[in-house]
Amino acid sequence: MYKLDLAYYIGRDKNPAKRLVTTIIRLATGKYSHVELVFPVELYTENSFSSSGWDGGVRFKKINYSHPERWKFQRLGEFNAERIAFIYSCAKLYEGKKYATFDVIKRFGFGKPANDPDKFWCSEVCLRVLNDCNMFGKKIKETLAPTRMYNYLSRLLKKEK
Secondary structure, three states: OEEEEEEEEOOOOOOHHHHHHHHHHHHHHOOOOEEEEEOOOOOOOOOEEEEEOOOOEEEEEOOOOOOHHHEEEEEEEEEOHHHHHHHHHHHHOOOOOEEOHHHHHHHHHHOOOOOOOOEEOHHHHHHHHHHHOOOOOOOOOOOOOHHHHHHHHHHHHHHHO
């Protein structure tokens, strides 16, 4: 069995521009400024999936989570290799899509609906993949910012136990 996690970013960037952006995101949306869907390193070299403006959009990336103080992990469950491969293949469908810069500003800065179906922010694309794979047996609202996503899924995962 293999673990599937979400990793929420709580670190502070050394780069001043990134630090400013994450601070603004946290002020607008809460404690976490970013989220990654983390696949088992035993199966995938590029173990993290998300969308990032710094990386040009939706991508897989090798991330070393050796600084646990920078991340809050949320266990989605333990699955066999076939189920993990299915979830990974669902995520692959979004690879290369652009980051939703203006949708993020509209949604979290002004409370306006995001409306570009081909661009994604981090929590949106992670939730889309989990919905596509029917991870929770019901569709989860994909417009949650990382902090609200963490809170919502914490309650949902607690009920499932």
